[in-house]
Amino acid sequence: MSFVYPRSYIGIIGGGQNGWNLAVAAHKLGFWVNILVQNVNDLAAKAADQVIVGSIDDVNLLRRLAAGSQIVLYASEHVSVNAITEAQIAAKLPQGTELLTITQDRYLEKAFLEAHNINIPPYAMVVSLDDIRNVIDSIGYPCVLKPIQKGLTNQSHYLLEEPDDLRKLASRMADGSYILESWISDVKQYSIMVSKDRSGYVQAFPALETIYRDGDFHGAIAHQKNDPEVMDEIKRVAVQIADNIHYQGLLGVTFLETKSGLLFVNRIYPGTYQAADLYASVTNFSQYELHLRALSEWPVPNLWFRQEGALIALPASLEPQVFAQIQKRANWQFTFWPVVQQDGHYEPVLGEATIVASDYQSLVELLSGTELW
Known part of the structure; x- marks a missing residue:
């Protein structure tokens, strides 16, 4: 990667408020903006010079964005690391993918923090109600159940405040891997x-x-x-x-x-x-x-x-x-x-x-x- 001069194109993956703010700031620094957004009416599209519409995980669109930009950055933490890797745009992505990999997966994030002796709330990885029953005494009430992969629409967060909440969870918990984490209140x-x-x-x-x-x-x-x-x-x-x-x-x-x-x-x-x-x-x-x-x-x-x-x-x-x-x-x-x-x-x-x-x-x-x- 080398110095990026004004009047160069910056490629942005993802829109919304974050993409919009990045595009506005890029213009202030004299850059032009290419952006990949999922909807033509996305807020960020209104601040870009060139707009590509489609999935932010589309490998061909990621390649197209990179081809027209000196550097590329992600405005969404939900862009697929696999898609970025397959698109072979790493040479234009100064952020790299390690940060995305760690933060998209709650278990990897906690494992990283534990490996560096950083304090985090007590937690356990679970995949079933039986797993929760086995660890909840060590986690304690209240606690919160979160899907391991962030941004999944078919899994929700559940706050468990008492044993009866665990019984109610039986009919609501979707399949998948979760983090059960102590809920620390009054902080x-x-x-x-x-x-x-x-x-x-x-x-x-x-x-x-x-x-x-x-x-x-x-x-x-x-x-x-x-x-x-x-x-x-x-x-x-x-x-x-x-x-x-x-x-x-x-x-x-x-x-x-x-x-x-x-x-x-x-x-x-x-x-x-x-x-x-x-x-x-x-x-x-x-x-x-x-x-x-x-x-x-x-x-x-x-x-x-x-x-x-x-x-x-x-x-x-x-x-x-x-x-x-x-x-x-x-x-x-x-x-x-x-x-x-x-x-x-x-x-x-x-x-x-x-x-x-x-x-x-x-x-x-x-x-x-x-x-x-």
């Missing part, structure tokens, strides 16, 4: 992004506190009130993960912190992660530009918090309240997608709002004054 959640360039140089960016509601990403906060020892440990672990995976560009790591201060890695994300959209407002660099810089052999800047800030996902179900805030909040930065998005969400989202403040207390007051937080 603080964090995310951090880590870049790596072709030489292997790793940079960890500021950690963000993240909030989820009913399984959906709700928001993120950037502030200086977190325990410095916890932040240092998050950075140390994230760098350790990055050092031991062959990849280029960005990866994200999410963490859970219990009330007793115990820190667990929750999961690894290949490429960009929604919470880090906040970087653009609190550090002056977007995560999408950082990702493209690392993949294109451009130098990647160090980041630090220039101001306190928060990001809120704007659910479509609250559209009247969201539109009311537009008329009231002169200093909020709004981003609305041209198409309402459901990628990665149970509930469709309209876009995002970013709020910045000079200090943490002022930020809290701004957030508490809205129905959206």
Whole structure:
């Protein structure tokens, strides 16, 4: 791979909100954008210069995308590693496939983390109700059952809070392999992004506190009130993960912190992660530009918090309240997608709002004054 100059074509596999943001950032850097999306009406197609429509796992379409691009990157973590390998486009894919391979398979991801002595919640691999019965005492209630392969539509997540839930599961559990994992409640959640360039140089960016509601990403906060020892440990672990995976560009790591201060890695994300959209407002660099810089052999800047800030996902179900805030909040930065998005969400989202403040207390007051937080 060599330096990618402005007015070169960047190929993007996958669309949605992530593909759209990457295409917008690519244009800012002077690149042209080829994109492979599954639907001609995909949000990301509206930001591309050339659009290929079809399955992101179609080997011939992947070859066509690569043929017209100087480098190729994936905007979806669900693109098939087998398809990429069969398409023989590795020479144009600086991210590589190891990161995808690890993160697409929950068992491989946990095995990788265990092999590097990184704390994760207790878990077991299961394929039947009998397997669950045999291990559930060691896992404990509550626990959650997740399919090993991420993105499978015929397998669901099941929260087991008491023995009776196991009985109810008998008629609902589809065939396949699962991870049974301890459900850790009442935790603080964090995310951090880590870049790596072709030489292997790793940079960890500021950690963000993240909030989820009913399984959906709700928001993120950037502030200086977190325990410095916890932040240092998050950075140390994230760098350790990055050092031991062959990849280029960005990866994200999410963490859970219990009330007793115990820190667990929750999961690894290949490429960009929604919470880090906040970087653009609190550090002056977007995560999408950082990702493209690392993949294109451009130098990647160090980041630090220039101001306190928060990001809120704007659910479509609250559209009247969201539109009311537009008329009231002169200093909020709004981003609305041209198409309402459901990628990665149970509930469709309209876009995002970013709020910045000079200090943490002022930020809290701004957030508490809205129905959206």
